[in-house]
Amino acid sequence: MNNYISKKIYRFFESRNILKIKFLIHKLFKEKDIGSINLDFTDKPSRIKIIKEIIQIKNYKSYLEIGCFSNELFDQINCERKVGVDPVSGGTIRATSDDFFKKNIEKFDCVFIDGLHRYYQVKKDILNSINSLNEGGIILLHDCLPNNVYEQAVPRCQYKWNGDVWKAIVELRTYKNLDIYTCYADHGIGVVFVRPNRNQLNLNKDNFLKLSFKDYYENYKEYMNLISYSKLLELVKAI
Numbered sequence: 001m002n003n004y005i006s007k008k009i010y011r012f013f014e015s016r017n018i019l020k021i022k023f024l025i026h027k028l029f030k031e032k033d034i035g036s037i038n039l040d041f042t043d044k045p046s047r048i049k050i051i052k053e054i055i056q057i058k059n060y061k062s063y064l065e066i067g068c069f070s071n072e073l074f075d076q077i078n079c080e081r082k083v084g085v086d087p088v089s090g091g092t093i094r095a096t097s098d099d100f101f102k103k104n105i106e107k108f109d110c111v112f113i114d115g116l117h118r119y120y121q122v123k124k125d126i127l128n129s130i131n132s133l134n135e136g137g138i139i140l141l142h143d144c145l146p147n148n149v150y151e152q153a154v155p156r157c158q159y160k161w162n163g164d165v166w167k168a169i170v171e172l173r174t175y176k177n178l179d180i181y182t183c184y185a186d187h188g189i190g191v192v193f194v195r196p197n198r199n200q201l202n203l204n205k206d207n208f209l210k211l212s213f214k215d216y217y218e219n220y221k222e223y224m225n226l227i228s229y230s231k232l233l234e235l236v237k238a239i
């Protein structure tokens with residue numbers, strides 16, 4: 001399908017009227033609204049500040065961004081080598097993350113995953129990024145902390161949306177060989193270190209997609225391994 005047609009289809013399904021219908025369908029037939037966990041990101045650092053600071057502290061030389069949109073973040077990053085992957089707009093490579101990783105042989109110091117916000121895709125993006133990460137590098141992800149059931153509903157049913165990125169974090173938190181945190185900033189910044197897990201989540205599930213928002217609502221601090229920005233900087237300095 002050419003770019004023009006895929007942009008039109010994308011815009012149709014994301015248009016406000018269609019979202020209103022999806023919102024109603026969700027409200028009537030899907031998981032019930034159990035309230036908000038009330039995370040307030042207003043006084044917390046932005047993804048731009050966080051990523052710039054990490055790159056500066058570690059003197060990282062290469063940066064990969066998956067999902068760039070209007071380059072709001074990508075253009076702010078100072079790094080010798082920058083690659084941005086997006087099938088629709090922004091960045092430097094017009095492709096889906098799957099197509100990019102199929103061909104990619106380059107390794108990066110810092111990867112920021114902010115493409116398709118669906119559990120199965122985010123999990124793939126993390127696992128593919130691990131193979132494209134230099135030793136001592138870091139993987140960061142956007143939108144890991146939804147506040148209410150609608151912000152994480154799939155399919156998307158409102159403009160403000162994190163998707164179910166959180167489910168990929170919860171699943172990978174059960175792995176022995178990945179050390180994963182979520183920083184309380186900018187809608188939740190996931191942090192992945194490729195090293196033995198220091199706080200492995202003990203959760204025996206055969207399908208993490210089936211986790212409900214209620215599961216998250218009741219356990220998000222433990223499931224996501226929530227940390228402050230100062231703790232994140234401490235962990236980064238210690239790599």
Ligand SMILES: C[S@@+](CC[C@H](N)C(=O)[O-])C[C@H]1O[C@@H](n2cnc3c(N)ncnc32)[C@H](O)[C@@H]1O
Pocket residue numbers: 047065066067068069070071072073074085086087088089095096097098114115116121
């Ligand atoms: C939330 S925006 C990215 C915002 C940007 N990272 C920033 O911080 O300003 C999500 C982007 O992901 C892109 N996207 C959607 N599916 C993707 C995929 N499979 N692979 C890579 N990017 C994808 C969309 O085209 C969109 O531009």
